[in-house]
Amino acid sequence: MPAGPRISAFDFDVVVVGGGGHVGLPLAIAFADRGLRVGIYDVNEQAVKTILAGELPFREEGAAEALQRVLAAGRLEATVDPSLVSRGEHIVVVIGTPVDEHLNPDPHAVPRALHECKQHFRPGQLLVLRSTLYPGVTRRVETLLADEGIDIEVAFCPERIAEGHAMQELFSLPQIVSARSAPVLARAGALFATLTETIVELSPEEAELAKLFTNTWRYIKFAAANQFYVMANDQGLDFDRIRTALAQDYPRASDLPRAGFAAGPCLFKDTMQLAAFTDNSFVLGHAAMLVNEGLPLYLVSRLEARYDLASMRIGILGMAFKGESDDIRSSLSYKLKRILEFRAKQVLCTDPYVSVDDSLEPLEHVLATADLLIIGAPHLQYRELAAPVPVADVWNLLGQGSVI
Incomplete structure (x- = not known):
């Protein structure tokens, strides 16, 4: 997929889609605590209200103090308005592949969710898929965006945290990054290098299986x-x-x-x-x-x-x-x-x-x-x-x- 021109006039360094949940919120807080401007978009209105009040919607050791710190510094915002997506240079999507009652994965869940946000994507953005993906979903997302004429870069950087330990492991564990080209790999690696020293590069298919x-x-x-x-x-x-x-x-x-x-x-x-x-x-x-x-x-x-x-x-x-x-x-x-x-x-x-x-x-x-x-x-x-x-x-x- 050809890369669009980089645009520097974004309000946020990172926007986390699904950022009110167990994976997205610690990540958003961690980025903000490292000095990035971070926005959270989540459809859960109660979770957004709780976050803006400086409280956690769930238990996560060490996250409450950091949340209050980044809110006070003005580095974190949260909303239920999907237009926030258009204001971020890096869009981290925390939507995984669910399994139905018959134990069959739904590989269309992530592309379907992204389709609903397509009007807010802008050239120059990096789309980072973060949650577990069924093998082949990254390529399906790339195809979907190309078919829609949306010219943004795509990376898959799977989360590796254990609930309750996110605020330690986000900064200590090596981060796997994957993309289709060396420039996009470098860009994704630079983003997550704000959190951890060790970046491990794979192809998207390798990362999905990893x-x-x-x-x-x-x-x-x-x-x-x-x-x-x-x-x-x-x-x-x-x-x-x-x-x-x-x-x-x-x-x-x-x-x-x-x-x-x-x-x-x-x-x-x-x-x-x-x-x-x-x-x-x-x-x-x-x-x-x-x-x-x-x-x-x-x-x-x-x-x-x-x-x-x-x-x-x-x-x-x-x-x-x-x-x-x-x-x-x-x-x-x-x-x-x-x-x-x-x-x-x-x-x-x-x-x-x-x-x-x-x-x-x-x-x-x-x-x-x-x-x-x-x-x-x-x-x-x-x-x-x-x-x-x-x-x-x-x-x-x-x-x-x-x-x-």
Whole structure:
């Protein structure tokens, strides 16, 4: 795609489309904190209002202070007006490829969203695709823009952060950048060099797979740990005790994670995208999905063998998809809840961080009411829990073993 003339008369160095979410907002804050003029465009009006008030719409360690700092300095603005896109030199689009209820990716989601913004693109802009993309979507976007006669450059620079650690990892992790030509690669690299010292260059197709491989590899590692947990637990043995022993001063086993719910908005979804990319011949990925998604039912089945669940009130501690998070997207704690609602007398749920679920109960009420507790998300505050009833703790958060 031919590059248009560079235009320097932009109001913003960067405009983040979808900048009110878990990926876009930390990135926008990070750019602004490094001195760039940053605009956020997001369709979520409440999120925009919250940001402009100097507050975060979700938990992200270290981001609140930085947000207030860049707002006070006048380096960050947010709006629901899409015309903001025309005012940015670099347009970072944080819209990924979703997976439908049949586990099929929608490769048209990103091009469709960009089509709605096409009237606001200007020559001289760099369009940076940031979220996970199904392989080939970058090229599809390039074709779409060319067919529409929109003369802007395109790069794919996948995010690599873990929720809760964005404000550290954006500045410390190497940044992958990809584009179709050396000048665009250099331009994308220069943008992200404002955040991190190390820039890794790939082709768009390589970068698309690199992102999927990264998340899938994590998902497979969690599945291995969960499968090992089931093997040990079925024999009445403590997997976490075994894991700790085999990893002690032994680097080749140091990355074996604890057992527990492997969920959230990325790992499962991206594993299924990679499976679709291989015409559903990704046996290892599907096996990992069966192990991880099957863990809630396994735990309930083990508990049923020991307790009369039908007569018991069960308390689930932690409904976020991981510890120290308020994000419930694809959380397996909710899958656990659905299973228990059919098998137990009553299910009570609590979480110190989740605010979007009105059905949650205070921790004190759950502790006073439940006959059995299950740790769903390993929030650190549960470590000192003085539980008056048995606790099923696959994470071994309490340090009393993981056998169920």
